[in-house]
Amino acid sequence: MSREVTGRKALRALVVGAGPAAVALHLPVLAGLRDKREVELALICDLQHERAAAACSRFGFAEQTGDGIAAIERSDIDAVYIFGSARLHFEYGLVALRAGKHLFVEKPIAPSYAA
Secondary structure, three states: OOOEEOOEEOEEEEEEOOOHHHHHHHHHHHHHHHHOOOEEEEEEEOOOHHHHHHHHHHHOOOEEEOOHHHHHOOOOOOEEEEOOOHHHHHHHHHHHHHOOOEEEEOOOOOOOOOO
């Protein structure tokens, strides 16, 4: 798929988390954005290989992995979507921001109210 979107390149997206909520709610929306050529579904990451493989196949991701940190640090990834626990949002979100990625999360990226 071409990365060109009306004079700009589509963001190459990494999605971390392929659990039931992500599959039911978030990934269909991202697939719609892919269909509009707003994003490229480059990589899906989940510690459970079977979930990553199923989401990869169902939603048309180019690749799958179980190593979220390495995936975030890839130079060909522009945007990171994190669907998981608050602790995962916090840990991986900081890595993404430090790597200069666009970051999208489903809840605040803090493990507690105080943080």
